[in-house]
Amino acid sequence: EHPAGEKHKRNGDALNLTLCPNPDIAAAVSARKRPExxxxxxxxxxxxxxxYAQRKLEKKQLDLIIANQVGGENCAFGADTAWAWLITPDAPPEQLHLITKEELTERVFDKIASILRTRNT
Structure with a gap:
């Protein structure tokens, strides 16, 4: 809430941090989205x-959400592979079993291209 004006030196005392929410960038971008x-x-x-992912997709009016589990054996953080779901408003969630993050990127771009093709027909 209140940024420190200077570095806090170690003195053995515990530090307490008060966290405040970040702005909702996804909702703001979605609200200003152009048709293309x-x-x-x-x-x-x-x-x-x-x-949670489905609710986020609907609440923020997104076209696509990539959902990842945090923690456990399928966690994508710190790994070269991921288990993920691709979720759109108009189709059942698509589960992507263990794939490389490079493959996940390709699948996301393919899904975006598919969304754009659907809009242009």
């Missing part, structure tokens, strides 16, 4: 991944 744009968001959750 595709908005993509990410959901990283510890539990109820699909439920």
């Amino acid at each position: 744009q595709v908005t993509v968001g990410f959901a990283a959750e510890t539990h109820d991944l699909l439920d």
Whole structure:
């Protein structure tokens, strides 16, 4: 809440940090989206991944959300591979079993291209 004016030196006392929420960038971008744009968001959750991701997709009016589990054996953080779900408003969630992050990137771009093709027909 209140940035320190100078570096805090160690003195053995405990530090308490008060966190404040970040601005909702995904919702702001989605609200200003032009018809030719595709908005993509990410959901990283510890539990109820699909439920939270679906709600985020709807609440923020995104075109696509990439959902990843945080923690556990399928966690994408710190790994070269990921288990992920691609979720769009008009289709069942697509589960991508263990794939490289490079392959995940290709699948995301393919999904964006598919969304754009659908809009242009």
